Amino acid sequence: MKLQTPVVIVNFKTYLESTGKKAVELAKSAERASKETGVCIVVVPQFVDIARIAEVVEIPVFAQHIDPIKPGNSTGHILAEAVKEAGAVGILINHAERQLKLSEIEANIAIARGNGLISCVCANNPITSAGVAALQPDIVSFEPPELIGTGIAVSKAQPQVVTNTVNLVRKVNTAVTILCGAGVSQAEDVSVALKLGTQGVLVASGIVKAKDPYSILRAFADASKQ
Secondary structure (H helix, E strand, C coil), X not given: CCCCXXXXXXXXXXXXXXXXXXXXXXXXXXXXXXXXXXXXXXXXXXXXXXXXXXXXXXXXXXXXXXXXXXXCXXXXXXXXXXXXXXXXXEEEECCCCCCCCHHHHHHHHHHHHHCCCEEEEEECCHHHHHXXXXXXXXXXXXXXHHHCCCCCCHHHHCHHHHXXXXXXXXXXXXXXXXXXXXXXCCHHHXXXXXXXXCCEEEECHHHHCCCCHHHHHHHHHHHHCC
C-alpha cells in the first residue's frame, strides 16, 4: 500500500483529547475533512484505540510504534502482527518521544515491509534523515525535537534546513515520501512545507488540542491542495 500525497499524518500521542471515545470522534473528523477535500489524512491513535477506530473510519490508521520482535515470549512489547490485525496499515518508527537504535530502526522497517505495513521513520536532523532514507522506508519525516509542541513550525523556523533535508534524502532515495513536522499548527505551515519540497506534514498537538479539530484539519487539507 502506498499513500496518496500530499498527506497529513495526525499523531494522537497520549493526550486525553485523543483517548478512547474522543479518539474515535477525532478520527471521524479527520475522515470528514479527508473525504471533503480528497486529501489523504492518516490518524495515529494509541494502541488500545486502533481497533475501534479502524472499524468506523476508512482513512489510514497507523500505530505509534512497534518493537523489533517476532511472535513469542516478549511480554509487554508491541508486535507488528498485532497492530495489523487490529486494523493498522502503517507504523511510526523512531519518533522523538520513542527513539530507537539504528539497528532497531532497520529491523522495524524490514518487519513492516514483511507484514505489508507502511513505515514512517522520524529523524531529528538532515544527516539522520538521509541515513534512514537509505534503509528504504516508505516515509521519512524530519522533526527537530526542540520545536515539537512549541507551535513554532519547522517550515517557518528552519526553512533552509527543510530544503537541505529534502535534497540530502533525494540523493540516496528518489522514491521515499518526505514529510516534516514539529510545531505545525496553522494552514500556512502546511503550504510552506510543501513549497519547500516536502510531500506533507506530521502533526500532533496543533490538531489534537485545538478547540475545533475539524476546522484545523479542513484548513490543513485545503492548504495541501494549493
